[in-house]
Amino acid sequence: MHVPAAGKTSETECDICLGELFRDGGCEFKKRLRMMPCSHTFHQSCIWDWLLDDRRCPVCGYAMPSEKRRRVEEEMDSQRLRLARVNIN
Ligand SMILES: [Zn+2]
Numbered sequence: 485m486h487v488p489a490a491g492k493t494s495e496t497e498c499d500i501c502l503g504e505l506f507r508d509g510g511c512e513f514k515k516r517l518r519m520m521p522c523s524h525t526f527h528q529s530c531i532w533d534w535l536l537d538d539r540r541c542p543v544c545g546y547a548m549p550s551e552k553r554r555r556v557e558e559e560m561d562s563q564r565l566r567l568a569r570v571n572i573n
């Protein structure tokens with residue numbers, strides 16, 4: 485999935501948590517954004533949680549191709565490993 489830059493998306497709200505996408509402050513994790521192939525944008529943490537249960541876009545129902553979903557899952561796994569290591573240290 486793309487990591488959209490500020491101003492590159494027409495959306496201002498994450499449709500999963502209904503929070504603002506480009507809020508100043510807030511936790512670092514929530515400031516990371518991800519754009520689905522259908523070009524809907526969400527917080528990375530929100531869309532990753534969502535994709536664990538459902539591979540469709542919560543806004544338009546676009547079904548993530550299984551190849552793309554597999555890559556996202558790999559990325560989630562590596563991120564979790566990294567977070568786990570941070571927790572141990
Ligand atoms: Zn969100």
Ligand SMILES: [Zn+2]
Nearest residue numbers: 522524541544
């Ligand atoms: Zn969509």
